[in-house]
Amino acid sequence: MPDYLVSSLKRLYDDCSRAIDENNARAVGGAIIDRYNEILDEIQEEYSDNRRIQELEAVQRTGATFGGGPPRARANDLQDVKFRSAAIADALELELEDFERVADTETIPIIQLQQSVEQNQSQQQAQQQRVTIEQLYDDLDSRMGPEDEIEQLRELVEELEDQLNSENPDTVEIRDLIETAKSYSTQLGMKMAMLALERGIDILGDIGAN
Numbered sequence: 001m002p003d004y005l006v007s008s009l010k011r012l013y014d015d016c017s018r019a020i021d022e023n024n025a026r027a028v029g030g031a032i033i034d035r036y037n038e039i040l041d042e043i044q045e046e047y048s049d050n051r052r053i054q055e056l057e058a059v060q061r062t063g064a065t066f067g068g069g070p071p072r073a074r075a076n077d078l079q080d081v082k083f084r085s086a087a088i089a090d091a092l093e094l095e096l097e098d099f100e101r102v103a104d105t106e107t108i109p110i111i112q113l114q115q116s117v118e119q120n121q122s123q124q125q126a127q128q129q130r131v132t133i134e135q136l137y138d139d140l141d142s143r144m145g146p147e148d149e150i151e152q153l154r155e156l157v158e159e160l161e162d163q164l165n166s167e168n169p170d171t172v173e174i175r176d177l178i179e180t181a182k183s184y185s186t187q188l189g190m191k192m193a194m195l196a197l198e199r200g201i202d203i204l205g206d207i208g209a210n
Contacts, residue, residue, distance in 0.1 A: 001092055005046070008039050009085055009094075011183065016082040019176070020075055026063070027159050027173050028180045029073025031152040033059050036081045038148070043088060052091040056084055131195040133161050139188060149184060156181045160192055164199050175203050 015032050019025050037058040047053045059080045063072030089095065136157045143150055160177050163169045174196050182189025196203050 001043075001046070001094065005039065005043060006094065008035075009043075009088060012036050012039065013082060013085045015180070015183075016078045016085070020078050020082070022172060022176065023075070024173055024176050025073050025075045025078050028156070028176050029063075029075075029078050030061060030070065030155055031180050031184075033061055033073055033077055033081055034148055034152050036085065040084075040088075047092070050091060053088065056087060059084065130198055131191050133157070133164070133195065136160075136188065136191060136195070139191070143185075153181060153184055153188060157188075157192070160196070164196065164201070169199075169201055171201055171203055174201055178203065 012032060012035060015028070019028050019032065040056060040058060044053055044056070059077055061071040061073045062077055063074045137154070140150055140154050140157065143153075156177050160174065163174050163177070178189050178192045178196070181192055193203060
């Protein structure tokens with residue numbers, strides 16, 4: 001199995017566990033489910049002769065819909081992703097607990113995130129520039145890549161906008177939105193972090209506490 005698929009599968013499993021543990025399926029579940037379905041397609045293409053792999057089905061969102069958009073993800077949907085990710089590993093004789101932590105190789109360690117945010121904040125203040133929600137949407141409009149991935153990122157930005165406009169923003173949920181976005185685009189994740197900081201959200205304090 002290609003290393004990038006092993007890493008992607010482990011990241012899905014970890015993301016599901018974290019979202020379930022933190023009751024955060026509504027905010028990040030849709031992106032996780034869509035990513036699982038993409039990875040499943042790749043694995044089924046790679047292992048077209050593996051009956052157990054071919055019998056696995058895509059995961060559907062089963063939550064409520066809002067404003068004509070797609071259904072929201074529920075915790076049970078993420079349990080399905082977690083279960084089916086484990087089933088893929090079992091079918092391919094992989095041990096999930098033996099996977100290398102994706103965070104060690106593919107994501108920015110927390111200390112680096114804090115340093116990078118602080119450095120970017122200093123640079124932007126020197127240039128008298130501020131990140132706006134409109135800039136995030138503009139970045140997505142000009143982003144090259146799969147349409148479904150761009151739509152997932154747009155959902156994350158919309159969730160962030162809702163949180164920032166809320167009377168009681170949830171710093172844990174905001175951090176999860178940033179971490180999920182960063183797994184697709186480090187630059188977008190950093191800009192989302194900068195925007196949260198500029199709005200007075202203490203995400204660095206929240207990160208340091210975990």
